[in-house]
Amino acid sequence: MYKAFLRQLASVVAVSLLALGVGSEPGAQSRDTAASFPSRPVRIFVQGGPGSPPDYRVRMLAGRLAERWGQPVVVENRPGAGGQLALEQMLNATPDGHTLIFAGQGTFVIAPHVRKLPFDPVRDFAPITQAGISPLVLVVNAKLPVRSLDELLAYAARRPGMVNAASPGIATTPHLAIEMLSRHAGVSFTHVPYKDGVGQTLLDLVSGKTDFTLDVFFSAAPFLKDGRLRALAVSGRTRLPALPDVPTFREAGHPEVEELFIWAGFFARSGTPEAIVEKVHRALVDVLRLPDIGASFIESGSTVIANTPVEFRAAIRAEHARYGKLIAESGVKLD
Numbered sequence: 001m002y003k004a005f006l007r008q009l010a011s012v013v014a015v016s017l018l019a020l021g022v023g024s025e026p027g028a029q030s031r032d033t034a035a036s037f038p039s040r041p042v043r044i045f046v047q048g049g050p051g052s053p054p055d056y057r058v059r060m061l062a063g064r065l066a067e068r069w070g071q072p073v074v075v076e077n078r079p080g081a082g083g084q085l086a087l088e089q090m091l092n093a094t095p096d097g098h099t100l101i102f103a104g105q106g107t108f109v110i111a112p113h114v115r116k117l118p119f120d121p122v123r124d125f126a127p128i129t130q131a132g133i134s135p136l137v138l139v140v141n142a143k144l145p146v147r148s149l150d151e152l153l154a155y156a157a158r159r160p161g162m163v164n165a166a167s168p169g170i171a172t173t174p175h176l177a178i179e180m181l182s183r184h185a186g187v188s189f190t191h192v193p194y195k196d197g198v199g200q201t202l203l204d205l206v207s208g209k210t211d212f213t214l215d216v217f218f219s220a221a222p223f224l225k226d227g228r229l230r231a232l233a234v235s236g237r238t239r240l241p242a243l244p245d246v247p248t249f250r251e252a253g254h255p256e257v258e259e260l261f262i263w264a265g266f267f268a269r270s271g272t273p274e275a276i277v278e279k280v281h282r283a284l285v286d287v288l289r290l291p292d293i294g295a296s297f298i299e300s301g302s303t304v305i306a307n308t309p310v311e312f313r314a315a316i317r318a319e320h321a322r323y324g325k326l327i328a329e330s331g332v333k334l335d
Contacts, residue, residue: 034275037097041072044266045090045101047083052199053218053300054264057131058102060296064287082169083107084117091119095271097280100128104264106172109319113327114171114334122320126272127312128281130265131288134216134302135236136177136257137243139229141208149233149252152212156187165189166201166210171332174214176323177235177260179330184256205229216262217242217301235260242301259322263305265312281309 044062048054055077062073078086083106093099108121119125138149146152156163165182167175170193182189192210194201202219204210206228217240223229224243231246235257239248249257266284268277287293288306297304307315 034273034279037276037279038069038071040098041074042069042097043074043076043093043099045076045078045086045099047079047086047101047103047107049077049079052079053134053216054102054104056218056300057264057302060293061131061284061287064290064293065283068283068287082111082172084111087121087125088118090267090269091124093269095126095269095273097268097272097276099269100280101125101267102131102264103267104262105319105323108316109323110171110173110176110327112320113324114332122313122316124270125267126270126277127309127316128266128268128277129284129288129309130263130305130307130312130315131284132297132302132304132306133261133263134218134300135234135240136174136214136260136262137217137220137231137235137240137246137301138177138212138214138233138249139205139220139224139231140212141205141210142228142230143208144211144230146232147230149247149249149254152232153181153185153187156189161188161190163189163212164192164210166192166194166205166213168201168215169193169195170334171327173260173262176326176330176332177214177257179332180256180260180326181254183330184254202229221301233257240301241298265305277309 042065044058046055046058055075058075062075066073078089083103086101087103087107090099090101111117112121140146140152144155146155165178167178169175175191175193178189178191201213202215202223205213206223220229220231224231231243233249233252234240234243234246235249237248237250237258239246249255268280285306288304294304
């Protein structure tokens, strides 16, 4: 009788555990959850403010994702602390794919080398796909009497420390590019870092308060088109389709700046089920590969990447090591 009771108890427990999903086929629950994803609106945090390049990019993609998923895709701007604030807030999100973040290399491959972070970019976030990369464009105030990179360097050499090089902040990619150019060309500039990112940097350059900066084409385009800024060189191995007459840094004699880009991609919280990460990845890649989306990237001076989560993670690790070396060589430190 006691043995019969134990068999009955074991049967009840087994049924209860099965109902809870314990002991079921590995990954079955994850697949079921992914099948119904998204079950509510999806939020995408953006590190930049309204109208910034990342904001523009994500809003362009959000509408297509909403059409595909049948759920609203809400873009939430979370600027501040060089993009760190958005990542900190992302840590509070439930790891179920309904909250994503569009983030750039600053907080993933540069910040860990120059500041103590309250999170681990590799451990706490799950890469989904690298959306695209944008080369840096060296632009000068059009009133500066230079029309090539060599002329800018010669102009600065005659005025040691008097040519102001602006950047959107200390230890940003543009700042590192300025430092590399200065070291390799043997020319000293006065670095003028801004704390509010790109906006004021370009406005002060246009007004003549600074002499040159490096930025993505999207931000500088209006001022290049109206003639208030002049482009002298672009990073990357090929010329920018949007600026076919502007040489690459290699063509201009300074290949050291060739591999410096601005990139951004989509991440979920670590712990998000693999099946959901894969579903989000497929949706993002399909949207990024739409002809009009690709054309928009090219028009704004970028290139679509749309790699896999594994490839994206490997790219982050490689960039982390490369930027660590650049920072160590340049001696750049936050105050």
